[in-house]
Amino acid sequence: MEVGFLGLGIMGKAMAMNLLKHGFKVTVWNRTLSKCDELVEHGASVGETPAAVVKKCKYTIAMLSDPAAALSVVFDKDGVLEEVCAGKGYVDMSTVDAETSIKISEAIQSKGGHFLEAPVSGSKKPAEDGQLVILAAGEKALFEQAVPAFNVMGKKSFFLGPVGNGAKMKLVVNMIMGCMMNAFSEGLELASRSGLDPHTLLDVLDLGAIANPMFKLKGPTMINSNYAPAFPLKHQQKDMRLALALGDENALSMPIAAASNEAFKKARSLGLGDLDFSAVFEAVKLLKH
Numbered sequence: 001m002e003v004g005f006l007g008l009g010i011m012g013k014a015m016a017m018n019l020l021k022h023g024f025k026v027t028v029w030n031r032t033l034s035k036c037d038e039l040v041e042h043g044a045s046v047g048e049t050p051a052a053v054v055k056k057c058k059y060t061i062a063m064l065s066d067p068a069a070a071l072s073v074v075f076d077k078d079g080v081l082e083e084v085c086a087g088k089g090y091v092d093m094s095t096v097d098a099e100t101s102i103k104i105s106e107a108i109q110s111k112g113g114h115f116l117e118a119p120v121s122g123s124k125k126p127a128e129d130g131q132l133v134i135l136a137a138g139e140k141a142l143f144e145q146a147v148p149a150f151n152v153m154g155k156k157s158f159f160l161g162p163v164g165n166g167a168k169m170k171l172v173v174n175m176i177m178g179c180m181m182n183a184f185s186e187g188l189e190l191a192s193r194s195g196l197d198p199h200t201l202l203d204v205l206d207l208g209a210i211a212n213p214m215f216k217l218k219g220p221t222m223i224n225s226n227y228a229p230a231f232p233l234k235h236q237q238k239d240m241r242l243a244l245a246l247g248d249e250n251a252l253s254m255p256i257a258a259a260s261n262e263a264f265k266k267a268r269s270l271g272l273g274d275l276d277f278s279a280v281f282e283a284v285k286l287l288k289h
C-alpha cells in the first residue's frame with residue numbers, strides 16, 4: 001500500500017526510511033524539497049506538495065515541528081485538506097497540543113476523511129531503530145489500518161481514545177523529561193563546583209533507584225559539551241510551553257515545570273535552540289553564576 005510521509009526532519013527521515021526498509025511504498029514531501037533526495041535513493045517517490053501526496057496515498061503520515069507547521073501543512077494552499085476525501089486517512093505524529101489536533105481532526109472529517117494523532121516518545125536513535133512508543137488517539141479504524149506501519153516504526157503502540165488524549169499524554173511525558181533534564185543539569189554542575197568528579201556521579205546514579213536511559217545516554221556527552229541534536233532544544237521548550245498551558249487549563253500549579261521552561265527559554269535566548277535539548281546544561285551553568 002502506498003503511504004504518504006510529510007516532514008523529513010530528524011524524526012521523519014528515520015521513520016520514513018524504516019517504512020521503506022520494511023517494504024512499504026512511500027511517497028514523501030518536505031518543505032525543503034532537497035531533503036527528499038536521500039529517501040528517493042532508498043526507493044521513495046516524491047510528491048510536489050502535501051496535496052499531491054494525499055491524492056496519491058490511501059493514508060498519509062506527518063511529522064512536523066510544531067502546531068504552526070502542523071496547521072500550515074493541512075490548511076495552506078496545496079495543503080492536505082485540498083485532496084482529503086472519503087476513504088483517505090491522515091495520521092499526524094508531530095508533538096502538538098490537543099487544540100491543534102482537534103482543529104485538524106475536525107477539518108479532515110468535514111471532508112469525509114479519517115484522522116488519527118500519534119505523537120511518539122523516543123528520540124533520533126529509537127526512530128532509526130524502529131523503537132518508538134506511539135501514543136495514538138482518534139479514529140480506531142484508522143489506528144488499525146496504521147498498525148503495520150506503527151509496528152515498523154515503534155516497539156509499542158497505545159490507543160488512548162478520543163483525539164487530544166495522544167497529544168496530552170505526550171506533553172505530560174515531555175514535561176517530566178524536561179524537568180528531569182534540568183535537575184540532572186543542576187546535579188552535574190553541583191558535583192563539579194563542590195569538587196566531585198561528574199563521571200563518578202554518573203556511575204553512582206546508574207546504580208541506584210533513579211538510574212534511567214536518559215542520564216546514561218546524555219551524561220557523558222553533556223560533560224564533554226557535545227550537543228549534536230537528537231531532540232532539538234527548541235522543540236523541548238515548545239513542549240514545556242504547551243504542557244504549562246495544559247496545566248493552566250486544568251488549574252494545576254506546576255512550579256518545577258515553570259522553572260524548567262525558564263531555563264529552556266534562557267538556552268534559546270543564548271542561541272542554543274537548534275542544539276540537543278541537553279544543551280540546557282549550558283544555561284543552567286550560567287544561571288548559577
Ligand SMILES: NC(=O)C1=CN([C@@H]2O[C@H](COP(=O)(O)OP(=O)(O)OC[C@H]3O[C@@H](n4cnc5c(N)ncnc54)[C@H](OP(=O)(O)O)[C@@H]3O)[C@@H](O)[C@H]2O)C=CC1
Nearest residue numbers: 007008009010011031032064065069095123124230231235
Ligand atoms: N527529535 C526528537 O527526538 C523527537 C521529536 N519529536 C517531535 O517530532 C516533531 C519533529 O521533530 P524533529 O524531526 O526532531 O524536528 P526537525 O526540526 O528536525 O524537523 C521539523 C520538520 O518540520 C518541517 N517544518 C517546520 N516548519 C514547517 C512549516 N511551516 N511548513 C512545513 N514544514 C515545516 C521541517 O521542514 P524543513 O526541513 O523544510 O525545515 C522538518 O521537516 C516535533 O513535533 C518534535 O517535538 C517527538 C519525539 C522525539
Ligand SMILES: O=CC(=O)O
Nearest residue numbers: 120121122123231
Ligand atoms: O520528544 C522527545 C523524546 O525524546 O521523546
